[in-house]
Amino acid sequence: MPIHEKSLIRPENLIRNEQLIIDGVDVSGDWSTFIAPRVITDYNEALEPEIAALPGGEHIHRCWQCGSCSNACTVNALNPDFNPRYWIYLIRLGLESELLRDKDIIWQCVSCNKCTHICPRDVDPEGVMKATARWLELKGHTPPSPAMEFDNIFSAQVITTGRIEEGRLLRKFFAHTGQKLTQDWLLGLVRGLVMRMPVGLLLRLGWAGVRAPRTRKWASTQRAIEEFIIEQEAAQRVALGLPPGETR
Amino acid sequence: MNDPVLVLGGGPAGLSAAHALAAAGQNVLLVDKENVLGGAPILSGYAKLVPSGEWAKDAIGGMVDRVRADPRIEVLTGERVMRFDGNPGAFNVALGSGATRAVSAAILCTGFTHFDSVNKPEWGFGTYPDVVTTTQVEQMISSGRGVHCPSDGRKPARVAILLCVGSRDRQIGREWCSKICCTVSSNLAMEIREEIPECSVYIYYMDIRTFGLYEDKYYWESQEKHHVKYIKARIAEVTSNGDRLIVKGEDTLVKRPITIPFDLVVHAIGMDPNVDNMTISAVFDVQLEKHGYLAKASSYSAMCGTSRPGVFTAGAATGPETIDDSIAQGQAAAMAALASLRTGLPQAAE
Numbered sequence: 393m394p395i396h397e398k399s400l401i402r403p404e405n406l407i408r409n410e411q412l413i414i415d416g417v418d419v420s421g422d423w424s425t426f427i428a429p430r431v432i433t434d435y436n437e438a439l440e441p442e443i444a445a446l447p448g449g450e451h452i453h454r455c456w457q458c459g460s461c462s463n464a465c466t467v468n469a470l471n472p473d474f475n476p477r478y479w480i481y482l483i484r485l486g487l488e489s490e491l492l493r494d495k496d497i498i499w500q501c502v503s504c505n506k507c508t509h510i511c512p513r514d515v516d517p518e519g520v521m522k523a524t525a526r527w528l529e530l531k532g533h534t535p536p537s538p539a540m541e542f543d544n545i546f547s548a549q550v551i552t553t554g555r556i557e558e559g560r561l562l563r564k565f566f567a568h569t570g571q572k573l574t575q576d577w578l579l580g581l582v583r584g585l586v587m588r589m590p591v592g593l594l595l596r597l598g599w600a601g602v603r604a605p606r607t608r609k610w611a612s613t614q615r616a617i618e619e620f621i622i623e624q625e626a627a628q629r630v631a632l633g634l635p636p637g638e639t640r
Numbered sequence: 641m642n643d644p645v646l647v648l649g650g651g652p653a654g655l656s657a658a659h660a661l662a663a664a665g666q667n668v669l670l671v672d673k674e675n676v677l678g679g680a681p682i683l684s685g686y687a688k689l690v691p692s693g694e695w696a697k698d699a700i701g702g703m704v705d706r707v708r709a710d711p712r713i714e715v716l717t718g719e720r721v722m723r724f725d726g727n728p729g730a731f732n733v734a735l736g737s738g739a740t741r742a743v744s745a746a747i748l749c750t751g752f753t754h755f756d757s758v759n760k761p762e763w764g765f766g767t768y769p770d771v772v773t774t775t776q777v778e779q780m781i782s783s784g785r786g787v788h789c790p791s792d793g794r795k796p797a798r799v800a801i802l803l804c805v806g807s808r809d810r811q812i813g814r815e816w817c818s819k820i821c822c823t824v825s826s827n828l829a830m831e832i833r834e835e836i837p838e839c840s841v842y843i844y845y846m847d848i849r850t851f852g853l854y855e856d857k858y859y860w861e862s863q864e865k866h867h868v869k870y871i872k873a874r875i876a877e878v879t880s881n882g883d884r885l886i887v888k889g890e891d892t893l894v895k896r897p898i899t900i901p902f903d904l905v906v907h908a909i910g911m912d913p914n915v916d917n918m919t920i921s922a923v924f925d926v927q928l929e930k931h932g933y934l935a936k937a938s939s940y941s942a943m944c945g946t947s948r949p950g951v952f953t954a955g956a957a958t959g960p961e962t963i964d965d966s967i968a969q970g971q972a973a974a975m976a977a978l979a980s981l982r983t984g985l986p987q988a989a990e
């Protein structure tokens with residue numbers, strides 16, 4: 393749906409009175425159906441640099457609003473309100489309140505990068521979506537998105553062990569996001585694996601799942617990576633005007 | 641030896657035509673109504689030119705010096721042509737001073753007139769001192785004074801550049817695109833950002849026409865390196881809240897009205913037909929095209945020709961034109977004039 397067809401009456405302002413009679417006149421129904429003033433009275437020039445300070449958002453200022461990204465977008469095809477071009481514009485103008493109206497769908501980007509591959513200006517819209525989700529999270533507007541949770545668990549595992557073990561990763565992620573391990577698609581996947589994989593490999597896979605092997609001499613690397621991450625996160629928080637803080 | 645060729649107008653086109661003729665051994669009579677040569681870039685004090693990045697006073701000044709030093713070119717400034725009659729190869733020119741001269745051909749390089757923003761009163765020029773034109777900003781930069789608000793001399797924190805002022809507007813009978821103002825505006829926006837890094841610059845546009853190789857060099861560069869913002873809106877009105885200017889319009893991408901405060905509003909003024917064109921048309925008996933520029937003969941058979949044999953034209957006299965193209969056309973007109981003198985008038989391509 394093009395933006396101008398978005399309902400101008402904000403549903404959150406509606407007051408519904410199932411039964412309201414004033415002085416004998418029945419005035420039941422929707423109240424507060426007025427359209428709030430939509431005039432843009434100033435630009436907030438702080439928002440774009442904040443998004444640009446987060447990984448993936450660096451090239452947002454290149455966007456010339458051609459709409460290729462939204463047209464190509466996997467999620468937009470399912471939900472027309474998911475509109476990367478529009479959000480990029482809101483960020484560039486600093487229309488923060490407008491952006492926040494969509495805070496609960498921005499994180500739904502599936503990182504398919506169709507937008508990235510079609511963007512004529514190399515804006516990296518997928519990166520901008522990521523940066524925006526991260527911004528919403530850091531500013532406390534949204535809880536960490538499932539994608540962000542996954543990234544955190546993934547990197548935590550790499551950092552502590554120096555390698556990645558998919559079974560453990562999935563188990564942790566599912567536990568963290570309250571998903572069952574017995575989902576049909578997953579059971580199917582495991583069944584398929586068990587049937588097709590050589591026994592030796594299967595054994596190794598199982599063993600790795602239990603033992604959680606580590607890369608040898610990993611400690612110093614681990615320390616360096618951890619320091620780097622702490623540094624980066626502090627820098628991001630400062631760029632957003634937040635105290636350097638204690639994350640992770 | 642032929643009588644000299646008359647070159648009327650000493651801007652980029654005329655300077656180029658005069659130099660090319662002289663270089664080919666032809667004597668030239670260069671007449672300009674102003675007291676200095678150089679045309680708009682010198683008369684209006686442009687700063688750094690598109691696309692060379694050279695200062696106008698160096699680049700065009702160099703062309704002026706070359707013409708001034710050429711013994712084959714006689715320069716008459718502060719002078720006009722009152723009458724022009726005769727036939728190809730043997731024309732007579734009556735000058736404003738009363739003198740008459742014999743010339744063999746004429747090249748009209750009389751250029752354009754800057755659009756006068758007073759004719760768009762809704763955009764505040766003439767009402768608010770901090771509404772200025774691109775020429776004024778060029779002058780602020782070239783004079784060394786720097787970009788500032790004329791009202792109190794302060795450095796602007798936020799600048800709006802309005803494109804297409806005096807172009808592409810049926811309301812004021814201007815149905816042409818002035819071609820260079822998008823690029824010039826991107827260039828000025830970058831210069832403002834360089835001089836005042838904490839100043840935000842917004843360009844309000846209907847289309848961005850930074851044609852050809854100006855696309856990445858100006859439009860993209862201004863966005864990518866200098867963070868100039870482009871808003872798709874034709875501004876409806878510029879007013880003031882007593883403190884700052886207020887720009888009103890509709891942001892067509894989010895379909896929302898805007899009333900945004902600015903410190904400095906810049907009109908990207910267009911290139912009108914020269915106000916003298918009616919007179920020039922009468923004196924030289926050449927036709928004007930429908931917008932009021934000098935009508936060109938067919939490019940395919942009579943490049944740089946006019947409706948009158950033996951009278952040629954080049955540059956912004958024929959429509960909005962860039963400096964580089966005006967220079968190229970000046971040289972092409974010189975070639976056409978020389979060819980007509982050596983071999984008689986070319987018959988239209990048959």
Ligand SMILES: Cc1cc2nc3c(=O)[nH]c(=O)nc-3n(C[C@H](O)[C@H](O)[C@H](O)COP(=O)(O)OP(=O)(O)OC[C@H]3O[C@@H](n4cnc5c(N)ncnc54)[C@H](O)[C@@H]3O)c2cc1C
Pocket residue numbers: 648649650651652653654671672673674677678679680681686688689690691719720721749750751752753754774775778820824909910911914916920954955956957961962963964966
């Ligand atoms: C703000 C602004 C910035 C610009 N910046 C650039 C830029 O960076 N790069 C670029 O490529 N282009 C630029 N342009 C366009 C540029 O000004 C023109 O391309 C160029 O001036 C055209 O040259 P010309 O010789 O045809 O005409 P003009 O420069 O107009 O010269 C015409 C000459 O003829 C004389 N004349 C006029 N009428 C008569 C008459 N009746 N009798 C005798 N003499 C007469 C005038 O005095 C003048 O000297 C800019 C334009 C504007 C408005």
Ligand code: SF4
Pocket residue numbers: 461464465466467468476500501502503504505506507508517518521
């Ligand atoms: S990466 Fe995200 S924004 Fe880009 S096309 Fe895929 S779902 Fe849409």
Ligand code: SF4
Pocket residue numbers: 454455456457458459460461462476477480507510511512513514515516517
């Ligand atoms: S495809 Fe690129 S340039 Fe076009 S709207 Fe999307 S991000 Fe902007």
Ligand code: SF4
Pocket residue numbers: 803804805807808816817818819820821822823847848849908910
């Ligand atoms: S060049 Fe750009 S600003 Fe100038 S008239 Fe054309 S579109 Fe408008």
